[in-house]
Amino acid sequence: MVFPSFSQFKGKKVALITHTGADVDAVATAFVLEKALLKEKAFVQVIVPDHANLSAKALAEKIGNSFEVNKSLDEFDSAVLVDFNSFEMAGAMEQEIKNFKKKLFAIDHHSASETTIVSKSNSFVKSNAVSSTELVMSLIKKNNQKIEKEQGILIAAGIITDSNFFHVANSETFSFMAEAINASGKTFSEIVSLFNVEKTAGEKIARIKAAKRARIFSTGKHIIVTSKVGAFEADSANALIRIGADIAFVGDSDKGKIIVSGRASSHIVNRLEIDLARDVFSKLGNQFNGSGGGHPGAGAFNGKGSISECLEKCVELASKKLGKQVKEYT
Ligand SMILES: [Mn+2]
CATH class of the missing domain: 3.10.310.40 (Diaminopimelate Epimerase; Chain A, domain 1)
Structure with missing residues (x-):
C-alpha cells in the first residue's frame, strides 16, 4: 500500500476523478486532495463521471468549489481515482481511463473488485476505512501538511455521510472525526447543513x-x-x-x-x-x-x-x- 508523496505532482496537470454519481465522500475527498496538491503547485481538475448526487452538489456549491463532468484526460500528466478503483464505478469515464497511458493512482475504501483498475503499488486502499476522506486525511499527515479549515469541513462531511451518521463506525472514525471537526472551526450541525438537502418529490x-x-x-x-x-x-x-x-x-x-x-x-x-x-x-x-x-x-x-x-x-x-x-x- 504505497501512495506517492504529493511533491511529485509539482508543476503537473492532475485529474482527480470520482466514481460515477459522485456522493459527498467522493467529492469531498477530491476537493481535499485538490487543495493539498495546489499547495505543491500542481494544476488540478476534479472530474465527476455522469453526475454528482444532490447532497454532493449542495456541498460543492456551499464550499464554493467546482468540478467538471465527463472530461477528456488528454491534457493531464496523471490521474487519481477518488473513492473508487474499479471499472464498474467509472461510468462514462470508463473508456477515457482505459485509454489513459500516463500515471494513474487510486484512493479508495471499497471492497476488492474483479475489475480493479490501479495496482496496489500505486494505490492507497483500505477497505475497512469508513470513508475515503479518512484516507486522504492520513495522506495529508504523511505529507506533513496541515489540515486547513475547509479540508476539515470536507473530511467531516465524508465521514458523516459514508458512516450513515455513525451507524457504521469504529473507534478510528471518531478519532478522525474529532480531528476534522477541530480543524474545521465549525459545529457538527453547521457541517451537516452544508450537504443536508431536502429530498425532492421524486x-x-x-x-x-x-x-x-x-x-x-x-x-x-x-x-x-x-x-x-x-x-x-x-x-x-x-x-x-x-x-x-x-x-x-x-x-x-x-x-x-x-x-x-x-x-x-x-x-x-x-x-x-x-x-x-x-x-x-x-x-x-x-x-x-x-x-x-x-x-x-x-x-x-x-x-x-x-x-x-x-x-x-x-x-x-x-x-x-x-x-x-x-x-x-x-
Ligand atoms: Mn466513499
Whole structure:
C-alpha cells in the first residue's frame, strides 16, 4: 500500500476523478486532495463521471468549489481515482481511463473488485476505512501538511455521510472525526447543513413506492426485502432498512439494462453475517452479464437481463450466506 508523496505532482496537470454519481465522500475527498496538491503547485481538475448526487452538489456549491463532468484526460500528466478503483464505478469515464497511458493512482475504501483498475503499488486502499476522506486525511499527515479549515469541513462531511451518521463506525472514525471537526472551526450541525438537502418529490415518491411494492422474504429471524423503483434505488434500499428490513435489494431495468442497489442493517454487518459486495454483488456477473461491488453493508450491481430474476438471485445468495432457507411472506 504505497501512495506517492504529493511533491511529485509539482508543476503537473492532475485529474482527480470520482466514481460515477459522485456522493459527498467522493467529492469531498477530491476537493481535499485538490487543495493539498495546489499547495505543491500542481494544476488540478476534479472530474465527476455522469453526475454528482444532490447532497454532493449542495456541498460543492456551499464550499464554493467546482468540478467538471465527463472530461477528456488528454491534457493531464496523471490521474487519481477518488473513492473508487474499479471499472464498474467509472461510468462514462470508463473508456477515457482505459485509454489513459500516463500515471494513474487510486484512493479508495471499497471492497476488492474483479475489475480493479490501479495496482496496489500505486494505490492507497483500505477497505475497512469508513470513508475515503479518512484516507486522504492520513495522506495529508504523511505529507506533513496541515489540515486547513475547509479540508476539515470536507473530511467531516465524508465521514458523516459514508458512516450513515455513525451507524457504521469504529473507534478510528471518531478519532478522525474529532480531528476534522477541530480543524474545521465549525459545529457538527453547521457541517451537516452544508450537504443536508431536502429530498425532492421524486426521491420521496421512490422511497414510498419501494415500500409499497416490497416483496418480503423471511428466514424466521432475518427479513430480506426486494423492490423495484425507477430511480433512487440506493435511497430506497436505505429507507427499507430503516423501516425494518435486515437486507434490502432495490432494482430497476431499462431497455434490458439492470441495476440493483443493496443495503444491510448495521446489526447484520457488525456481526459479520454478510458482506453484500463479496457475497452477493460480486457473484451476479456471470448470470447477469455485468459487474458489482461496494462495501459489506452497501453495494450495487449493473448488468443485463431480467430484474425480477436478478432480485430473486440476490435473495438466494443472501439467504445462502445466512445459512437459512427463506419463505416469501405474503
Ligand atoms: Mn466513499
